[in-house]
Amino acid sequence: MNGNTYDCIVMGAGPAGLTAAHVASRQGLSVLVLERGAAPGTKTLGGAALFSLPTQELFPAFWKEAPVERVLIDHQFWVTAESSAVVFGFRNQQFASEPYVRFSIRRAPFDQWLAEKAKQSGAEIRCSCRVDRLLRDGTRIVGVEASCPGPQQFFANCVIIAEGATRTVAESSGLCPPIKAADVSLYVKEVLALDAPTIQSRFNLREGVGASIGLLGYVTFGLPGTASIYTYKDSLGITVGANLAALSKSGITPLELLSRFKGHPNVKPLVEGGQTLEYTARLIPEGGYNRIPRVVFDGALLAGDAAGLVNGIQGLNLAMFSGKFAALAVIAAKKQGDYSAQALSLYKRLLKNSFVIKDMKANRQVPELFKRRPYLFDLYPEMANKLAALTSTVYPMPRQEKRQLLLKTALSMQPLPLLAADILDATRVML
Amino acid sequence: MNEDRRRLTLHNSFHHDPDFVHVAVKDTSVCERKCKEHRCVSICPSGVFVLAGNEGLHAEADYRYCVECGACRLVCPFDNVYLVLPRGGFGIEHRHG
Numbered sequence: 001m002n003g004n005t006y007d008c009i010v011m012g013a014g015p016a017g018l019t020a021a022h023v024a025s026r027q028g029l030s031v032l033v034l035e036r037g038a039a040p041g042t043k044t045l046g047g048a049a050l051f052s053l054p055t056q057e058l059f060p061a062f063w064k065e066a067p068v069e070r071v072l073i074d075h076q077f078w079v080t081a082e083s084s085a086v087v088f089g090f091r092n093q094q095f096a097s098e099p100y101v102r103f104s105i106r107r108a109p110f111d112q113w114l115a116e117k118a119k120q121s122g123a124e125i126r127c128s129c130r131v132d133r134l135l136r137d138g139t140r141i142v143g144v145e146a147s148c149p150g151p152q153q154f155f156a157n158c159v160i161i162a163e164g165a166t167r168t169v170a171e172s173s174g175l176c177p178p179i180k181a182a183d184v185s186l187y188v189k190e191v192l193a194l195d196a197p198t199i200q201s202r203f204n205l206r207e208g209v210g211a212s213i214g215l216l217g218y219v220t221f222g223l224p225g226t227a228s229i230y231t232y233k234d235s236l237g238i239t240v241g242a243n244l245a246a247l248s249k250s251g252i253t254p255l256e257l258l259s260r261f262k263g264h265p266n267v268k269p270l271v272e273g274g275q276t277l278e279y280t281a282r283l284i285p286e287g288g289y290n291r292i293p294r295v296v297f298d299g300a301l302l303a304g305d306a307a308g309l310v311n312g313i314q315g316l317n318l319a320m321f322s323g324k325f326a327a328l329a330v331i332a333a334k335k336q337g338d339y340s341a342q343a344l345s346l347y348k349r350l351l352k353n354s355f356v357i358k359d360m361k362a363n364r365q366v367p368e369l370f371k372r373r374p375y376l377f378d379l380y381p382e383m384a385n386k387l388a389a390l391t392s393t394v395y396p397m398p399r400q401e402k403r404q405l406l407l408k409t410a411l412s413m414q415p416l417p418l419l420a421a422d423i424l425d426a427t428r429v430m431l
Numbered sequence: 432m433n434e435d436r437r438r439l440t441l442h443n444s445f446h447h448d449p450d451f452v453h454v455a456v457k458d459t460s461v462c463e464r465k466c467k468e469h470r471c472v473s474i475c476p477s478g479v480f481v482l483a484g485n486e487g488l489h490a491e492a493d494y495r496y497c498v499e500c501g502a503c504r505l506v507c508p509f510d511n512v513y514l515v516l517p518r519g520g521f522g523i524e525h526r527h528g
Contacts, residue, residue, distance in 0.1 A: 036516060038446060042524040043499065107528030128520030147519050166501040168516060181505040188476050190439070191527040235527070247474065248506040254476040255436050278527045279439040281476035281500040 006030045008330050009144055009156040010123075011131045011169065013040035015316055016304025017162035018114040019058060019323030020330075021123040027331045031123040032154060033115075034146055036130035041111035043164075045189060045282040046316060047228050047239050048107050049212060052100040054317045054355075058324060059117065066113050068103040069232035070210025071096050074203070078266070080217040081385035085266050096209050104210050104230045106191070106237070134159065134173045134300070140340075141299035144169075157339045158299055158330045162323065165283045165305040175302065176293035181248060182371065183287035183308075185225060187241030188254040190262075192274025196234045202270050203231055214313070217381025219261040221252055224370045224377050227261045229270065236274055238262065244283065246374060254281060285310050289357070289364035296348050298341045301326045311360045318356050325350035365429040373422060380422075383413045436478035440496045447495045448521035454479060454494045454503065455513045459487040462511065470506040479503070498523050 008024050010017040013035035025031040037043040049072065055062055063071075073096050076089035095101045115125055128148060135143040135153060143155035161170050165184065170176050196207065203211045210231035219227045225242025240261045241247075247257075262271055285291070285308040292309070295302040303309070303326045304319035311318060329347035333339045351357045370376065387406055395402060414422070456462060462469065469488060471480040479493045480503065490503075490512075499522055504514040516522070 036519045037522075038520045038524060041528055043522075044528045045525060046528065048528075108525045109528075111528065130516055130519040149518050149520065166499075166516075179505060181502075184505065186474065186476075186500060186502045237527075244474070244502055244505060248470040248502075251468070251470075251473050253436070253473050255439065276439060276442045278525065279442055279476075280498045280523060280525060281502070283501050283505075 006032045006154065006156040007334055008032075008158050008160060008327075009034065009154055010160045010162060011144065012162040012164055012304075012306075013037070013115055013125060013127070014044055014111060014162060014164060014304060014319065015114060016306075016319035016323035016326075017160065018111065018118045019320040020160050020162065020303060020327040021118040021125075022114070022121050023324050023327035024330055025118065025122040028122075029331060029334060031118075032156070033118065033123055033125040034129040034131050034144065034154070035125065035127045038128050039112065040115035040125065040127065041108035044107040044111050045187075045280055046105075046107040047212075047230050047237060048105050048110075048316060049102045049230070049313075050105045050110070051102050051314075051317050054321065056099060058320055063100060063103065066105075067109040068105055070104045070205075071100055071208060072102040072104055072212055073209045074205070074211035075102070076211065076213045078213055078215040079381045079384050080215055080219050080264060080266070081382055082218050083265050084385045084389065085215070086381075086384045086388045091211075102212075104212065104232055104237070106232060131163070131169055133169065139298050141297060158301065158333060158344065160301050160303055160323070160326045160330070161306055162303045162319075163306050165285050167306040170302060170306055175297060175300070179285070181245040182243065183285065183291050183367070184244050184283045185241045185286050186244045186247055186254060186281060187239055187284055188258055188279070188281040189237060189239040190258060190279045191232075191277040192236045192238060192271060193277050194234065194236055194274045198273075199231050199234070199236065205231070215261070215267075216377055217385075219264055219267070220257060220377065221250065221260060222375075222378025222381070223247060223250060223252070224374050229267070235277060236271060238271060241284070243286070243370070284315065286367060288367040289360040290367070292360070295351070296341050296344050299339050301329065301344060301347050309356060309360070311363060312366075314359075321354060321356050322351060325354070369425060369429045373425065376422065376426070379414060383410060386413070433472075433478035433481060436476065437493075437496060440477040440498065443498070444524045444526055445495060446521050446524055448517055451518050451521070452491055452494050453515050453517045453522070454497050455491050456480070456488050457511045457513050459489065461509050462488040465509055466511075470508070471503040471512055474502045474506050476500060476502070
């Protein structure tokens, strides 16, 4: 390359940026990745589950080399009340063999591995470089200015902006609107050291396999949010969070959330005695399809969390796929020698035709449903647990009478018209 | 409460930047005159924002323990939180993530 000019500059060594760098440099493009952390992975955070089938499409047989923690064979979902939980779950021993379904990963080592893949394909990765602004020639984005730590300019035909959920550069450059507290969630995470045999006995697992649990209800004070537990090799990942606007309005601190979650009587026996290794936090974009900003510009593409590509519990694989599609668009643009927004719009088409956008579009009304009916996270976990307690308890009472008791209890918590309205609304949104 | 958050935060690895304060309260008098809830104080996972008697609300002393989540800027109703990312190579360094 000539001096500081590249085919493509990637902002951010996360899953979107590194997948883009890997795919583009494998096709012979000159790629520079700029990462503000001292090493890839030092600023990233996730639960995290890595889904096997989508990841294999990008990195065949990745589990043989990637730093995966445990093969997840058990996924549970707990709807919690103060001293109980209604549990849904599925454990399949076949998930322990190839091609697998999901793995638990720690994001720091995983992102480092992704960086190695990108490097092996020929990408240049410069760490400790914070991108401060985009460089423009008219409307076209032609490069970036970064602090490395002194100011330095880098030029490229295309910039892939994969700077994460806070997207400060894209926002200050006017590429996308400011993020609102109502459209993100704040999650805190604690990693707890616990030896492998203890984890295996607590979660009823063999060596090497793992379990994950997603929770809602009491553990988030009934706020619109979730909690999760992931088993790693010799530690646990404990994550809890809620909609930022709702959380800040409640005055509940992130630590109070974490304490409530870890102190739940069904959770405590799983996590107690674990020594804190790390305690940190991040925002997750949860505005859904309706909040995806414009993603294609003259000389630039927006990918991953910066583009708001998070769908329920999926973010990591959406980021990786968006990185791949961004790279494919840049590769095609190079062939045509045209990096205009029109030429790069292949990126948008690839996104639209994939599960990334199709699923987000299908769920596009979910964020509004939760804003409209925030009590769903409070009332229904409570109701489910009450009904489950009544059902589980054997009374000296005929069944007919018990069924009436169940119905009466449900309707005492939410009168029939409102209950029907909730069910109708939720059904309409989900289907 | 801030102390508990700080104690947990100290388990993390940080590369402190002595020369650049990346999170601060823009104008303390705004907090005093207008703000009743101090959402920045309650929302910050690492207890960076401190409400201290004669010093008012401030974050400057504790910016080093910021975990870079970005919540404070979004919850301040008066747009009174200055927040940029730490300079390259500084700030929190996740070992687990």
